[in-house]
Amino acid sequence: MSAPTNAVTAGDVRGIPSRPALSEAEQARRAARPVRDPDPRRNAAYWARIDACVDVAPAFSPEQRAVIRAQFHAPQAREAA
Numbered sequence: 001m002s003a004p005t006n007a008v009t010a011g012d013v014r015g016i017p018s019r020p021a022l023s024e025a026e027q028a029r030r031a032a033r034p035v036r037d038p039d040p041r042r043n044a045a046y047w048a049r050i051d052a053c054v055d056v057a058p059a060f061s062p063e064q065r066a067v068i069r070a071q072f073h074a075p076q077a078r079e080a081a
Contacts, residue, residue, distance in 0.1 A: 022030070030051065037043040060068070 030047070033047055035043055036046045
């Protein structure tokens with residue numbers, strides 16, 4: 001039997017299994033987001049809702065990642081001029 005890991009994840013604080021805690025790079029990226037509303041409180045609330053949705057979403061499986069990559073790297077159908 002293996003020993004349990006003690007890594008804290010974002011969801012563990014709320015009792016929800018989730019992704020690993022944010023890295024410093026991810027924290028910096030979130031801090032440098034565009035302003036969606038001129039009111040700072042509404043802008044912060046907007047990004048808090050986005051963060052909450054992302055934090056509880058399960059991570060993509062390798063198969064899902066492969067499908068997404070294939071879509072972005074597939075040759076594009078060209079429209080007739």
